[in-house]
Amino acid sequence: MTITRDEVAHLARLARLALDETELDHLSGQLDVILNSVARVREVAAADIPPTSHAVPLTNVFRPDALRQGLAREEVLAMAPAAEEGRFRVPRILDEV
Amino acid sequence: MRELLRLPATEIAAAVAKGDLSAVEVTRVHLDRIAGVDGEVAAFLHVDAAGALAAARSVDEQRTKGEPLGPLAGVPIAIKDVLTTRGVPTTCGSRILDGWRPPYDATVVRKVRAAGLIPLGKANMDEFAMGSSTENSAFRPTRNPWDLTRIPGGSSGGSAAAVAAFEAPLALGTDTGGSIRQPAAVCGLVGAKPTYGGVSRYGLVAFSSSLDQAGPLTRTVLDAALLHEAIAGHDPLDSTSIDTPVPSLAAEVGRDVAGMRVGVVRELSGEGYQPEVEERFREAVALLGDLDAEIVEVSCPHFAYALPAYYLIAPSEASSNLARFDGMRYGLRAGDDGVASAEEVMSRTRAAGFGAEVKRRIMIGTYALSSGYYEAYYGQAQKVRTLIARDFDAAYQQVDVLVSPTTPTTAFPLGERVDDPMAMYLADLCTIPANLAGVPSMSLPCGLADGLPVGFQIMAPALADDRMYRVAGALEAELDARRGHPLLDEVPAL
Numbered sequence: 001m002t003i004t005r006d007e008v009a010h011l012a013r014l015a016r017l018a019l020d021e022t023e024l025d026h027l028s029g030q031l032d033v034i035l036n037s038v039a040r041v042r043e044v045a046a047a048d049i050p051p052t053s054h055a056v057p058l059t060n061v062f063r064p065d066a067l068r069q070g071l072a073r074e075e076v077l078a079m080a081p082a083a084e085e086g087r088f089r090v091p092r093i094l095d096e097v
Numbered sequence: 098m099r100e101l102l103r104l105p106a107t108e109i110a111a112a113v114a115k116g117d118l119s120a121v122e123v124t125r126v127h128l129d130r131i132a133g134v135d136g137e138v139a140a141f142l143h144v145d146a147a148g149a150l151a152a153a154r155s156v157d158e159q160r161t162k163g164e165p166l167g168p169l170a171g172v173p174i175a176i177k178d179v180l181t182t183r184g185v186p187t188t189c190g191s192r193i194l195d196g197w198r199p200p201y202d203a204t205v206v207r208k209v210r211a212a213g214l215i216p217l218g219k220a221n222m223d224e225f226a227m228g229s230s231t232e233n234s235a236f237r238p239t240r241n242p243w244d245l246t247r248i249p250g251g252s253s254g255g256s257a258a259a260v261a262a263f264e265a266p267l268a269l270g271t272d273t274g275g276s277i278r279q280p281a282a283v284c285g286l287v288g289a290k291p292t293y294g295g296v297s298r299y300g301l302v303a304f305s306s307s308l309d310q311a312g313p314l315t316r317t318v319l320d321a322a323l324l325h326e327a328i329a330g331h332d333p334l335d336s337t338s339i340d341t342p343v344p345s346l347a348a349e350v351g352r353d354v355a356g357m358r359v360g361v362v363r364e365l366s367g368e369g370y371q372p373e374v375e376e377r378f379r380e381a382v383a384l385l386g387d388l389d390a391e392i393v394e395v396s397c398p399h400f401a402y403a404l405p406a407y408y409l410i411a412p413s414e415a416s417s418n419l420a421r422f423d424g425m426r427y428g429l430r431a432g433d434d435g436v437a438s439a440e441e442v443m444s445r446t447r448a449a450g451f452g453a454e455v456k457r458r459i460m461i462g463t464y465a466l467s468s469g470y471y472e473a474y475y476g477q478a479q480k481v482r483t484l485i486a487r488d489f490d491a492a493y494q495q496v497d498v499l500v501s502p503t504t505p506t507t508a509f510p511l512g513e514r515v516d517d518p519m520a521m522y523l524a525d526l527c528t529i530p531a532n533l534a535g536v537p538s539m540s541l542p543c544g545l546a547d548g549l550p551v552g553f554q555i556m557a558p559a560l561a562d563d564r565m566y567r568v569a570g571a572l573e574a575e576l577d578a579r580r581g582h583p584l585l586d587e588v589p590a591l
Contacts, residue, residue: 003464015416015463016423017456018444030518031460037519038405038461041477044484051479052486054307054337055293055535056559061336075200081430090425091439 002035003028101126102263103585106172106320109266113171116160120153120171124215127173131217131264134591139239140249140259142178143186144218149173152215159213168323168347170213175259175268178219179226179252180206180311181300185216189302190224190234190252193422193429193450203300204335205269205311205328212327217265221255224452225419226276226304228252229524232515233454240511241284243549243588247508250280250524256314257284262591267324268314273305274407275503275528277312278540282503282552285542285584287321287569288314290528292559293535294339296325297332305414306337308407308532316585318541318569322346325562341560349563350570355389357568360496364400365527371506373546378502381543381553384575385500385568393496397488402481403530408522409465409478410533416462419455422447457518486534493558498568501527503540503552527554537562541569542584543576550584 005028012019012027019027073086082089101109101123112118128146135141156171176182179189181199183206188194202210209216223233231239231254241249242262249258253270257280260268270277272290281288289312296311303309313324326347331340361382366375386392424430424446425439432445451459465474492499505526514521531538536559543553553572557564577583 007464008460011460011463011467013444014467015459016420016440016444016447017451017459018441018448019456020448023456027457027460030457031464034408034457034461034518035464035474038408038474038478040405041402041409041481042473044399044402045477045480049480049483051476052482053479055486055533056337056339058294058337063333071200076426079197079200079427081424081426081428082433088426091433091435091437091442093439 002039003032102130104266105317106169106266106315107323109172110169113156114160114166120156120215121150123171124149124153124173127217127265134262135264137240137245137591138242138258138262138264139237140175140220140255140262140264141218142188142190142221142236142255145185145216148185149215149217152210156213156215167212167327169327171215172267173215173217173265174209175218175220175256175265176206176216177253177256177268177270178222179271179302180269181302182206182216182219186219189226190222190236191450191452191455192235193446195429197428201300204297204332206300208328209269214267214327220253220259220268223252223254224455225302225415226252226271226273227415227454227458229275229279229521230514231255232511233452235452238511241508242591243285244508247510247549248283250283250508252276253280253314257281257286257288260284260286260314260316261585261588266316267320269311269328270314271301271309271311272532273308273411274532275525277314278503278528278538278552278554279524281314281540283508283550285550285588286314286316287318287539287541288312289321289325289539290531290537291325291329292339292537292562294337295537295562296328297335297338299332299334303418305411306418307414308411316583318566318573319347319350321539322350322566344560344562346563346566349567352567352570353388354385354568354571357390357498358393358496359385359390359568360393360395360492360499362400362499362501363394363396364398365501369505369523369526370502371546374502374506374551377544377546377551378553381572381576382500385572388571388575395492395495395499397492397530399481399484399488400530403485403533404522404526406478406481406485407529407533408461409474410482412458412462413465413475414462416459416466419459422450482533485530489534489536498564499556501554503527503554507546507549507551531556535559537565539565539569541573544584545587
């Protein structure tokens with residue numbers, strides 16, 4: 001067993017996914033199978049092999065620091081779940097209700 | 098003239114340029130076809146008839162004014178729904194983006210518009226491009242025009258089905274682990290994944306940023322080369338886009354392959370491969386030999402680890418990329434009852450908005466990146482990525498291109514693998530190595546097995562996309578000549 005149901009529940013909290021009990025049960029079994037299978041990468045990855053994060057090595061890509069038009073505020077807010085006073089309206093982010 | 102719907106894009110564009118056909122007429126015929134067959138095929142999530150006709154009228158006006166038209170002007174195109182389209186719904190096949198109309202066009206969409214192509218609408222896909230069957234679309238599965246009980250491949254299954262069902266002559270797809278090439282293979286089409294960085298990712302809603310590339314799905318190699326040229330090129334809006342000139346690809350179609358060294362990848366065959374798929378593949382390799390290409394068997398020993406490495410790297414990047422879907426700035430917001438905190442609303446929104454496969458991959462990625470497991474999973478997968486790139490480098494010391502079957506099997510029945518993620522993942526066995534190494538790769542049809550198309554995969558070194566078009570063009574011409582007609586002539590009537 002690579003992963004327990006409790007660990008799956010913990011991961012779901014980290015990933016901000018409010019999974020229900022059925023989903024947790026189902027996912028626990030599936031993640032265990034998948035993680036056991038992908039763990040095979042350890043068979044060949046020796047210590048002296050450098051990691052590759054990106055196929056094309058590019059560093060410090062800059063563009064000219066020129067002014068350009070951004071997106072129109074009304075257009076962006078028109079697609080927001082909630083907007084108020086020209087801003088995104090979000091649920092409470094502090095503790096007090 | 099062949100029936101308009103079945104014409105290659107190049108012939109449609111030529112007829113529009115000469116004035117034999119109007120772009121509006123071409124567009125109307127395709128919109129009618131969509132209205133007639135898409136109920137069965139379900140290739141489109143959204144059809145933008147008004148936008149398409151407006152774009153067509155503008156091409157016709159350009160022609161009347163005597164302005165020069167590009168080689169694909171007036172040709173309709175289906176756009177995978179992972180590419181943003183200004184003012185036109187873009188869902189990525191997900192409930193979490195249901196109803197979102199982006200305020201901007203993806204660079205590739207801007208480029209196809211500028212080339213005079215006519216976007217017909219948005220093509221169905223596996224949610225956030227995660228899948229190999231289009232069954233992970235939150236809205237409906239797409240069906241394979243060769244057999245409506247089978248999958249059209251994925252994740253660009255809607256794009257592929259639209260082209261194979263003659264609803265659009267061309268389509269744009271995206272390919273993270275095979276999502277252009279695998280649908281092309283199982284639908285009997287040409288599909289190409291460009292060199293990573295060859296095509297801008299701006300406006301391609303990110304799944305796995307170090308792997309995603311947009312590319313063409315078409316009925317002919319020449320059409321693919323022209324569409325690839327139209328979308329390629331450096332883009333200051335994508336910092337990973339490569340600053341080199343657009344490659345000349347269409348000019349390669351029609352050249353011979355005499356003296357080219359073609360490497361058959363030993364590891365991409367054997368157990369798990371459908372015998373008839375291997376037969377069609379070997380016959381096509383023999384044809385290249387008949388055309389005086391030099392056939393060599395090469396070994397890429399670490400390709401066997403590509404699939405496990407991919408299923409760590411792609412979910413890891415996805416778990417990070419999909420954090421943007423937090424219900425705050427766009428898309429769905431669920432459970433905002435005035436009492437729940439932002440964090441609770443975020444968790445409820447993501448639980449309600451994402452489907453099973455997306456949740457599965459976010460969870461795998463969160464695990465692989467979490468402290469204590471990072472080195473054992475994600476870190477090791479990155480090392481395998483190095484080993485695979487080295488395998489490619491060594492192989493390209495011996496040969497000009499590498500070839501393999503595109504997929505181990507032909508299209509499987511809808512529903513067969515939905516509850517078995519590992520079986521579903523195997524569909525990308527042959528296509529994943531090219532994504533991990535960033536090299537270009539394409540698929541073209543090489544025949545039928547039990548009435549279903551088989552794909553032939555060609556891989557080339559980074560920035561040598563032209564080489565794969567040269568081989569594909571020669572093979573397509575020889576296959577069509579021997580068969581007496583293009584393979585798609587055999588697709589059953591809808």
